Amino acid sequence: MDGSGRQRPTMADVAEKAGVSRALVSIVFRNQPGASEETRRRVLRVADEIGYRPDSAARLLARGRSRTLGVMFTVHQTFHTDLIEGIYPEAERLGYDVLLSAASQGRSEAKAVEALLGHRCEALILLGPDAEPAYLDELGQRTVTVSVGRRVPRARVDFVHSAEGKGVRQAMDYLVELGHRRIVHIDGGRGPGSADRRRSYRAAMRRHGLDAEVRVIPGEHAEQSGIETGRLLLAERDRGRPLPTAVLAGNDRCAMGVLIAMTRAGVEVPRDLSVVGYDDSHLSHLMPIGLTTVRQDAGLMAEHAVRFAVERLENPGLEPREAVLDPKLVVRGTSGPPPVGAA
């Protein structure tokens, strides 16, 4: 007589109670023609009364298709939750269900993906996947797969990302115009978009005649990496090398780390140092002074990802595609002109 003991009602229960066949109940619930208005209403009323709820496992098994999109994301990647928020409505609009699976410290991406496939997701949407290209290609061969943020060169995978180059260029032009010359870039390592961002940083420095100042510090897309880089720069300063006047971080989380390290050491942002992030994740607004960053439109990216997946599901001949969205520099409180005399 407990919650778990009670049998969950099935279509047969509804059918019996409503005095019709199982098939008819099925028709009603699928909203298919073939039932009179009156019967329809009666069936729905009865179903509601006995608390019937269609069983997606059975439904899924019966029709070949599951109409379910599997989304893999990484816990703590704030930008991912922005994306998820955009995925649900678009999937619903197109009549698809969404299943979420998180990767984290103790749970590899492969494990998260495995769970999704086990639940018969027809397509995978991977948010900033960090796995090897070979693995992603294998997934792409097996299932419709969309990668958001990370380009997978020769894999059978759709790809949605923002034009990293344009974003970085905007940020760099902005900084240079303010008078910055010693602009350091913290690399995102294997993180999505990193290679492009790094390349564009180098190109921008060259274009502005700052070849001699180019400096890329290895890092990754996490706070810790920013903190470590901050410490490194501070240690160098103590040994006589001047601080850069601006830091272009690999993403917002990394920028956050730089801010933490610098502020703790008494370096004032943006007076002594400008810090620019990348993503415009939820996080960026939340700083008291606001993080200057490059905005990627999460809603639009989510929409594209879902659409790519669905279109390829419904039209299997389609080749994987790539969507490139234009990012936009958002100037907030962590950037300003360089300290006087630092040029």
Place this chain on the structure above:
Amino acid sequence: MDGSGRQRPTMADVAEKAGVSRALVSIVFRNQPGASEETRRRVLRVADEIGYRPDSAARLLARGRSRTLGVMFTVHQTFHTDLIEGIYPEAERLGYDVLLSAASQGRSEAKAVEALLGHRCEALILLGPDAEPAYLDELGQRTVTVSVGRRVPRARVDFVHSAEGKGVRQAMDYLVELGHRRIVHIDGGRGPGSADRRRSYRAAMRRHGLDAEVRVIPGEHAEQSGIETGRLLLAERDRGRPLPTAVLAGNDRCAMGVLIAMTRAGVEVPRDLSVVGYDDSHLSHLMPIGLTTVRQDAGLMAEHAVRFAVERLENPGLEPREAVLDPKLVVRGTSGPPPVGAA
């Protein structure tokens, strides 16, 4: 010949290729006794070769139980991702699968829960649910349900939370000891734990002889609420009423909002104003100066939630229980003594 067109291999395929019966393959995959070592190896090898992957929909349908826990969370509640990270390993340890479903702006909690139930989750773990008690009770009657963070008075629901009272008391004692008297509390509205936190705030003020200073400002558990409260306090200051010397926010996100509003207006934290949050969400570390807050141990809470669910599933006679974990004040950079002469 495309990813979505290919038929996914089934047990029958494995059985045929390995020259055994379907049942035997099933035995091997369930790791049950009844197959020789040699056959076991052969079956697994063949399965791997043809890329067989058990179908959880079918598996789920066939055995009565799904061994799946449904977790509802709210997008952007950073503390929830902390919890999720703790839920996975504990569930795995106990042999349960986890399904995630997110509520957000455009997706109600009921909808998120509906999706979970449709996928045959045996138990629900609701992270900081905001739904009406009546609805939660209804869920509790139907399914094993655990609420994390929010107490649901007379509902058939397990409950995991931290001892809000103790946490608030620690924070208040700390502030008073520093010399604060004008301590304002921003209420969490319908947010989980709010009622207890409000009550403890009042009690602490009384205990310290500060009855006359008691002030609870309505709010909720979001940045915006903190920003608005900040503006309110600033407007009052401009009309002659002094700022409080300390703010005890409803949670970290709200505290963040206060910081944003105050810093933008030139109020320096913690020199002019101390701000204390609640949750010790991921967020709190990420501020340059670190948010003083009350830590709830997310890992431990997650562990308890999973355990409650599983134990009640495997022992249907069990009554719903309550776990109260001790929170701990974490002093970081947003708190300090009140400005001189403000007493």
Place this chain on the structure above:
DNA sequence: TACTCCTACTAGAGCGCGCTAGTAGTGCGC
């Protein structure tokens, strides 16, 4: 030899649904 007992395996029902093929019943034209 005949019997039990054991291990290694198989047959086949059934989980809750979708869907195809079919059956009444009714109205309509000629």
Place this chain on the structure above:
DNA sequence: GCGCACTACTAGCGCGCTCTAGTAGGAGTA
């Protein structure tokens, strides 16, 4: 009176798996 089209419904197979109730065959025992 018959065929035909149309609506409202039903029978029953099959999705891929689990699980119960078996069977085949060999070892051990009296």
